[in-house]
Every structure is written in C-alpha cells, then in structure tokens.
Amino acid sequence: MVPTRREFLKIAGFSAIGLVLPPLATLTGAQAGMPAAGGVFPTAPGPLPALRAKRWAMAVDAGKCRPGCRDCIIACHLAHNVPDFGNPKDDVHWIGLERVDHVFPAEAHPRLPESIKGLSVPVFCNHCENPPCVRVCPTKATFQRADGIVMMDYHRCIGCRFCMAACPYGSRSMNYRDPRPFIPKINADFPTRTRGVVEKCNFCEERLARGILPACVTVCKEKALVFGDLEDSGSDVRRLLDGRFSIRRRPDLGTGPQIYYLL
Amino acid sequence: MLEKALKGSRGYGIWVAFLLLLAGIGFFFYLKQLDYGLGITGMSRDVSWGLYIAQFTFLVGIAASAVMLVLPYYLHDHKAFGKITILGEFLAVSAVIMCITFIFVDLGQPGRVMNVLLYPSLTSVLFWDMIVLNGYLLLNLVTGWTVLGCDRKGIPPPAWVKPLIYLSIPWAVSIHTVTAFIYAGLPGRGFWLTAIMAPRFLASAFASGPALLILFCLILRRFGRFDAGEKAIQTLAKIVAYALATSIFFVLVELFTSFYSQIPGHMQHLKYLFAGLDGHNTIARWMTVSALTAVAAFVLLILPQTRTREPILALACCFVFLSLWIEKGLGLVVTGFVPSPLERITDYTPTGPEVAITIGIWALGLLMITMFYKIFVSVRTET
Numbered sequence: 001m002v003p004t005r006r007e008f009l010k011i012a013g014f015s016a017i018g019l020v021l022p023p024l025a026t027l028t029g030a031q032a033g034m035p036a037a038g039g040v041f042p043t044a045p046g047p048l049p050a051l052r053a054k055r056w057a058m059a060v061d062a063g064k065c066r067p068g069c070r071d072c073i074i075a076c077h078l079a080h081n082v083p084d085f086g087n088p089k090d091d092v093h094w095i096g097l098e099r100v101d102h103v104f105p106a107e108a109h110p111r112l113p114e115s116i117k118g119l120s121v122p123v124f125c126n127h128c129e130n131p132p133c134v135r136v137c138p139t140k141a142t143f144q145r146a147d148g149i150v151m152m153d154y155h156r157c158i159g160c161r162f163c164m165a166a167c168p169y170g171s172r173s174m175n176y177r178d179p180r181p182f183i184p185k186i187n188a189d190f191p192t193r194t195r196g197v198v199e200k201c202n203f204c205e206e207r208l209a210r211g212i213l214p215a216c217v218t219v220c221k222e223k224a225l226v227f228g229d230l231e232d233s234g235s236d237v238r239r240l241l242d243g244r245f246s247i248r249r250r251p252d253l254g255t256g257p258q259i260y261y262l263l
Numbered sequence: 264m265l266e267k268a269l270k271g272s273r274g275y276g277i278w279v280a281f282l283l284l285l286a287g288i289g290f291f292f293y294l295k296q297l298d299y300g301l302g303i304t305g306m307s308r309d310v311s312w313g314l315y316i317a318q319f320t321f322l323v324g325i326a327a328s329a330v331m332l333v334l335p336y337y338l339h340d341h342k343a344f345g346k347i348t349i350l351g352e353f354l355a356v357s358a359v360i361m362c363i364t365f366i367f368v369d370l371g372q373p374g375r376v377m378n379v380l381l382y383p384s385l386t387s388v389l390f391w392d393m394i395v396l397n398g399y400l401l402l403n404l405v406t407g408w409t410v411l412g413c414d415r416k417g418i419p420p421p422a423w424v425k426p427l428i429y430l431s432i433p434w435a436v437s438i439h440t441v442t443a444f445i446y447a448g449l450p451g452r453g454f455w456l457t458a459i460m461a462p463r464f465l466a467s468a469f470a471s472g473p474a475l476l477i478l479f480c481l482i483l484r485r486f487g488r489f490d491a492g493e494k495a496i497q498t499l500a501k502i503v504a505y506a507l508a509t510s511i512f513f514v515l516v517e518l519f520t521s522f523y524s525q526i527p528g529h530m531q532h533l534k535y536l537f538a539g540l541d542g543h544n545t546i547a548r549w550m551t552v553s554a555l556t557a558v559a560a561f562v563l564l565i566l567p568q569t570r571t572r573e574p575i576l577a578l579a580c581c582f583v584f585l586s587l588w589i590e591k592g593l594g595l596v597v598t599g600f601v602p603s604p605l606e607r608i609t610d611y612t613p614t615g616p617e618v619a620i621t622i623g624i625w626a627l628g629l630l631m632i633t634m635f636y637k638i639f640v641s642v643r644t645e646t
Contacts, residue, residue: 132451138389140382162389165311165449168452
C-alpha cells in the first residue's frame with residue numbers, strides 16, 4: 001500500500017523523534033513506575049502491550065478525594081493540551097470539579113451528612129453505553145469504540161455543537177477561539193485542537209494503546225480513581241463495584257454512564 | 264424574468280442599496296468571526312446555541328407557512344388566494360435560504376460543511392433537516408418560478424407542476440417537524456423534551472408566516488401597485504387568529520404539565536423563561552413583551568370590528584410577528600440551556616458582531632424577498 005501524504009509525514013515524524021530521543025526502555029520504564037513525575041506525557045510507542053477491555057469504566061471513590069485537590073484535572077489537561085482560557089465563557093475542560101448536589105440533584109437532600117454535602121467530585125465524560133452525542137452527530141465525528149470509549153475525530157467535526165446540546169452531563173467543550181496560545185505547556189505527543197471543534201475526555205485511549213492507565217488515575221495519590229474492564233470480574237473496578245454501593249449520574253435517562261461514584 | 268428585479272423606481276433603488284449595505288456590514292463581521300472563531304459571539308460552554316440557531320428555528324416556521332396559501336388554493340380551490348400563492352412560495356424560498364445561511368454561520372468549521380454529505384449519519388436529526396430544507400427550497404423555487412413564468416406568457420402552468428405543489432404541502436409540515444425533533448429528542452434538556460414541540464412549532468409558524476404575508480400585501484398595495492384583494496387578506500387574518508390561539512393554547516398546556524406535576528427539571532426552565540431565576544431575568548422581560556403582544560394581537564384579530572380595519576390589522580400582525588419572534592427567535596433556544604446540566608445559570612447576551620451578522624442575514628433575506636416580489640409585481644402588472 002502506498003502511504004498517503006499524512007501517513008508518510010507521520011512515519012517521518014516518528015522516525016525523526018526516534019533519532020533524538022534517549023533509548024526507549026529507560027523512558028517508558030520510568031513512566032510505568034513513577035506516573036506522577038513526568039509520566040503524564042507518554043512518549044513514542046513503548047514495549048508495554050496495549051491495555052484492552054470489553055468495556056472500560058471508572059469508579060470514583062469520592063470520599064478519598066482531598067478537599068481542593070485538582071491533581072487529576074491538572075494531569076489530564078497537561079497530557080491532552082487542554083487550553084486554559086481563564087474565563088467561563090471560553091472554558092474548555094475534560095475533567096471538572098463540581099459540588100455533589102449539582103452532580104446528583106435527584107439524590108441530594110438537606111439531611112445528607114455534612115461530610116457528603118460539602119463534597120466536590122470530579123466529573124468526566126461518562127462514555128455512555130448509549131451515547132446521545134454519537135446519535136446526534138451529523139458527520140460521525142464523535143463515535144463509540146467496541147470497548148465503549150466515546151471518541152472524537154477533531155478533523156471531521158464541523159463545530160455544529162449538536163453533541164453539546166445532546167450531552168445530559170455538560171461534558172463537552174467547544175473551542176470558541178484558537179486554543180493553542182492558551183495551552184500552558186504543549187505536549188508534543190498529543191494533538192492540539194484547532195478553533196471551532198468540540199472536545200472532551202477520551203479515557204486516555206492514547207495511553208491505553210501504550211499500556212498505561214489514564215493520566216488522572218495514575219496521578220491520584222489517594223487512589224480515588226479506579227479504572228478497568230467492567231466485563232472482567234477480576235479487575236480493580238469490578239472488585240470495587242462488587243463490594244460497595246455505587247451510583248451513576250442521571251441513570252434515568254437511559255444513557256448508561258460508565259463512571260460510577262462511591263460516596 | 265430576473266432582469267425585472269434590476270430596474271425600479273428611485274425608492275426601490277435606495278431600499279435595495281440599504282439592504283445591501285446591511286448585508287455588507289454583516290459579511291464584514293462574519294469575516295471577523297472566521298478569523299477569531301465563534302468566541303466573537305455571546306455563546307459559551309453552557310449556552311452553546313444562541314441567536315443564529317434561534318433565527319434558523321424561527322425562519323423554518325416562516326418558510327413552512329407558505330402551505331397556508333398553497334393548501335387552501337390548490338386543495339380547496341379558495342380562489343382569493345390565486346393571486347398571492349406565489350408570494351407565499353417566494354417567501355418560503357427566501358426564508359429557507361436564510362435558514363441555511365444561519366446554520367452555516369453557526370458552524371465552528373464552516374469549511375468542513377460538506378462532511379455532512381461525505382459522512383452521512385442517518386441517526387442525526389441535523390442530517391435529515393438538511394435533506395428536508397433543501398428539498399423544500401427546490402420545490403418552492405421550481406413551482407413558484409414556473410407558475411410565474413407561465414403567467415407572464417399567459418399560458419396555463421404545465422401539468423408536471425401540480426404534483427410538485429401537492430408534494431410541497433406535506434413537505435412544509437416535515438421541515439418544521441424535523442426542526443422540532445432537533446430539540447425534542449435530547450434526553451437531558453427538560454425544556455425541549457416535550458412531544459408537543461413539533462405541534463407548537465407548526466402552530467406558531469402558521470401564525471407568524473401569514474402575519475408577515477399580510478404585512479407584505481399591505482406594503483405591496485401601498486408601494487407596489489399590487490392589490491392582493493380584501494378577501495385574501497381577511498382569510499389570511501383569520502388563519503393568523505386561529506393559529507395564534509392554538510399557539511397560545513399549546514404554551515399554556517406546557518405550563519400546566521410542568522407546574523402541576525411540579526417536577527423541578529421541567530419547572531426550572533419555564534421559571535427562567537417567564538420570571539427569571541436568581542435575578543437573571545433579561546429573557547423573562549422579553550417574554551413579558553411576547554406574552555402581552557400575543558394576547559393583544561389575539562383580541563384584535565378575533566374581533567371582526569378590529570380585524571377588518573386595515574391599520575389595526577397591520578398593528579396586530581406586527582404584534583404577532585414580534586411576539587413569536589421573541590418566543591422562538593430568542594427564548595426557546597437559550598432557555599433549553601438554562602439551567603445547565605450542572606445547574607449553573609449562565610446568561611447569554613448576543614455581542615455586537617453577532618447581532619450585525621444576524622441583521623446582515625435578515626437583510627439578505629429581505630433583499631431576496633424584495634427582488635422576488637418586484638419580479639412578481641412587474642409580471643402581474645404587465646399581463
């Protein structure tokens with residue numbers, strides 16, 4: 001097969017990176033072992049086999065979250081070149097931190113214990129089993145993989161924002177302006193976006209392909225985020241969900257969210 | 264026939280130049296938007312659709328309303344409409360072109376618009392809306408133009424036009440139904456999640472569109488030496504009256520369901536729309552105007568004494584148009600986003616460039632209507 005121009009450039013680019021980088025083994029070794037220190041940026045394909053699952057899911061053990069901690073957000077946004085506009089109008093984010101009564105309005109009531117009432121919990125794209133955003137997208141720019149990850153093709157998105165209207169969780173952001181000048185530190189291993197496209201959490205599919213867990217999961221010192229295959233009864237996420245009561249956001253809507261909260 | 268749009272009186276020339284100027288200003292700001300991104304508008308992460316999509320929604324209704332002339336004339340042989348069906352069809356053509364333009368300027372990546380055709384997604388209502396809107400545009404352009412061309416030559420229209428005209432009747436219903444489905448099928452937006460959305464859209468469309476046509480007929484009589492006829496205008500006025508009544512009724516039905524059931528997810532949006540939430544009441548103030556003008560117009564249109572007096576009829580039609588423009592062209596879209604899924608109340612205020620682009624597209628539409636109607640009047644006064 002003759003490579004297309006884009007493929008050729010990609011191959012050429014990777015070859016060039018290979019020439020200047022230190023030997024791969026030491027680099028990826030450091031990543032797998034010490035995720036917090038620089039491990040946020042996965043580099044060229046390493047020797048670790050890709051992580052695969054029938055259905056990826058995450059459990060949030062919200063009680064473990066340190067008050068005011070934003071480590072998962074910082075790590076995610078650094079890894080994915082998420083811009084920081086510093087104002088709510090242009091705001092783009094993949095992980096948010098929201099008050100528990102806003103995340104679970106149907107479950108909140110005045111007699112909840114103070115420890116829960118005052119809680120802020122991280123919110124992500126729920127990677128729904130039955131995602132409304134995928135249904136409404138007029139170009140299939142947002143789509144669902146066999147392992148459940150709901151993905152975006154930033155090159156196909158026309159910026160109609162139908163998916164933003166369709167998402168019942170407010171998980172999607174639009175690049176209302178050119179995001180590049182607002183990226184604090186560009187990670188060359190992940191694409192930046194152009195203005196006029198929508199983006200959201202991708203469950204770190206680029207890391208899973210390299211055998212590494214999502215950035216938010218590896219960076220969390222409290223181990224509040226547990227990620228794994230929901231169909232594998234031996235996985236961390238399954239063991240956690242099997243043992244404790246968990247809830248999901250707006251399950252009544254039939255979207256089948258894959259982020260489980262333990263409060 | 265097109266050349267007839269190019270020659271006209273001094274007043275016609277000034278009007279066309281004025282509209283061209285507004286369209287030009289809009290285009291200038293659109294170039295700015297292309298350069299900066301949609302951040303030049305008042306839209307935000309929480310309120311991600313604004314004036315553009317709201318205008319699109321309102322104008323789909325104007326386009327669909329042509330059926331209120333075509334149906335009585337072609338299916339019930341209501342002869343009074345014979346002179347003006349073409350006006351309805353040309354209004355539909357101009358309105359659909361405005362709709363498509365509004366969608367286009369709302370895209371973050373307009374250069375990729377063909378992706379909708381290259382990677383068609385049959386589950387997306389937007390894909391189907393594109394199909395029905397373009398189909399409707401074609402139907403009205405072909406039938407309107409052919410019938411007018413035959414009028415000019417003094418021959419009856421060819422036989423193949425009739426089936427197309429019949430087809431345009433259900434097609435008109437389809438454009439507004441599919442447009443309503445854009446909103447009514449979204450799980451997390453309680454304000455839009457109502458089966459009555461499509462009927463509501465149709466009712467308000469059949470009031471606002473004919474109201475606009477009445478105003479155009481009155482303008483054409485005054486400035487265009489074309490008289491649509493008292494009977495046609497009065498029939499249209501009755502259509503407006505009952506469609507408006509239906510539209511008001513549907514809104515009241517929505518209010519009952521939400522406020523009697525007391526489900527917060529449904530009530531909150533309506534509270535924001537009509538009263539405001541936590542002091543955010545800009546839209547609520549507009550909606551007060553909308554409600555008052557709707558009731559006033561309904562009274563003026565239902566009473567024969569006021570409906571048959573032309574200046575009052577004109578005022579009532581302005582009220583109908585204003586009321587329903589506020590409801591659909593302002594309130595309906597924004598309120599669906601407030602409060603947000605995370606219960607945030609985010610105000611949306613259109614920016615100057617956004618308003619300029621919006622006015623520019625309206626000017627473009629009015630320019631098309633002006634030129635179509637100029638051609639129409641020229642042909643009709645010659646024969």
